[in-house]
Amino acid sequence: MNTLVDIRKLKKHFPILGGVFRRSVGAVRAVDGVSLTINRGQWLGLVGESGCGKTTLAKTLIRLWKPTSGHMYFDIPDAVRSEIEMLESQDKNSSKLHSLLKENDLATFSGARVRSFHRHAQLVHQDPFTSLNPRMKIKTIVGEPLRIHKVLPSDAVKTAVEELLSTVGVSSGQLERYPHQFSGGQRQRIAIARALATKPEFIAFDEPTSALDVSVQAQILNLLKDLKKEFGLTYLYITHELLIAESVCDYIAVMYLGKVVEMGRPEEIFHAARHPYSRSLIAATPVPDPKRRVGRIVLPGEVPSPANPPPGCAFHPRCSEASEKCHESGPELKLIGGDHYVACFRPL
């Protein structure tokens, strides 16, 4: 399959400043070595609890933040990526490697390169009540990406905005309104229209429905499905609700404390999870079906702080299966069949 996004050992650490000179005295390891690939046309679901680094991963991938280390490739041919890998294993300092990375590695981009990347990849934020500027009319909000990226001549912007809003189901009579005049679902539609404006290939959604009611959530999810089909989009969908991930995504990655602990197709994750964390996360999800009340695993304790993660496997203090080895070293993601990866020494 055709790879669109390739993330290699991505890290994003936020420094903790302290002392008189505001020196860095530690780091919050929000994303700590994530490797992921997203194929063209895929709907990747990223699930995990708050503080596990889901949002940081998305914001770093869209290059709102510069990663601490690691590589990110967006729409780069396989041949180039394997060449970089080969050069990296041979000689880390070769000038050819540097020029290749500068050319292709999203993590090294800056300024205008990042801006032009934003034409192809967009982010939809979690809370539609804070992601839209309250002082701008919605025609300005949706038209802004078009003006910034100079996609269209200025006289064509208005019709384009109307068209965008009608695709997401906001009637054109509401162009002159301000965000506060819309309901939560409508605002999220406007935010989606803004993300679609530059005709990107890739959109990352950061919990787009967590602030919405169930019936509105269903409308938004159906809209996303239709848009994906219509424009051939690729999605990264962040959510903490596993039922959504299971019902809409093609592929799921489970994160815990800055690392991906398990990846696989929904049926593999939800019916044959191998990592103890994914299994208890699934068991903890309330399902609206009184017959499925049994078999809950209640995890003891809480998610540790990413500023001071436990040594070894980050999950071992809460894990019922933890052994000596888990206290000492962290497991790597390993392929265990099909598309199913798990990072655990003793997969269930």
Add this chain to the structure above:
Amino acid sequence: MEVLVKIRDLTVKFYTYEGVVHAINDLDLDIRRGETLGIVGETGSGKTMTALAILRLVPYPGRIESGSIVFFDRDRAGELELLKLSNDRMRAIRGNKISMVFQEPGAALNPVYTIGDQISEVFLLHRRQELGRQAKQRVDGLLSNGSGPAAAMKRPFWRWQSRLYNKIAEAPDPLEPRILTHIPLFRRLLWRLRDEARLLTVDMLKDVEIPDPARVASRYPHELSGGMKQRAVIAMALSCSPELLIADEPTTSLDVTIQAQMLELFRRIKVDKGASVLFITHNLGVASEVCDRVAVMYAGRLCEIASVEEMFLHPLHPYTKALLDSVPMPGKPLQTIPGVLADALNPPPGCRFHPRCPSAMPICQQERPKPKETSRDHIVACYLY
């Protein structure tokens, strides 16, 4: 089953500049003793307002327009019409017989007092006589066990304290301690009450499975995680062993694994303390996990009440059906409800759901459907049945 709270024809209106908002319309609801009743519905359906109306805490410009809320008190073996009680008597019920856990634990706790101080306050307000009794016992213990010159010197003071605490234990609001509490330095003479409350607080925190409760009691809210704060709020609500615990979206701001811990806790509370729980949530999954019966509300009106099994396996009201279909479930196409939520300022006439209802009939536009019991314990307000 015995009824604990009986709500009849409750109407709550908000008088805003834009017009009158009909928050709750003619609500009939029974909460039974020892059950967990869930109220589910979308934003603006009047779930929280129902809870606040029971506690008579409807905020300005809202007003409880009409109706009755009858509370059957076990201790006094009598009926209390909550809407007709004086403010003082209502205050004696809030936090004592009926208590509430709010959605956002961070906002429900006062940031400038320690967790222990805030929970002790409940005991000091509602359990003063009991605290007085315990304090007296402690002073009496000192009187009988103390020996040596130091004890001999303190003895007259202890005797006076014993008499003082005895007065507190015997009458609800005796004169002498009441005068003392109004004089700045003398107020401190009642410190033993605070000490006793502190001990009860630590017991309470242990009850909600907080590790190291004595230390957590001296912490400020910002030092605790969301799950811990919610546990502390639950401890506070349970401290007077209420007969009704109202939980307003207690798990919405928590993570799934912490939510699972919380739901487990609620289930245990119901069994251990025998309290009825009114559980308000918009998450149908959570409702099916903890509730015995579920009520569905739409735009300030009740649509359907039934046991959980009935509600989730055989829903009758079109809105309940649509709501259940819009929950993402694997292997099932996502259904949406056409149209938008009814405007609370200008609600549609007749059945509030008729503009969005697939099986609306002419009569739905004219008259409000009366709640009807279709089978045992299954009440639905719809003309289809």
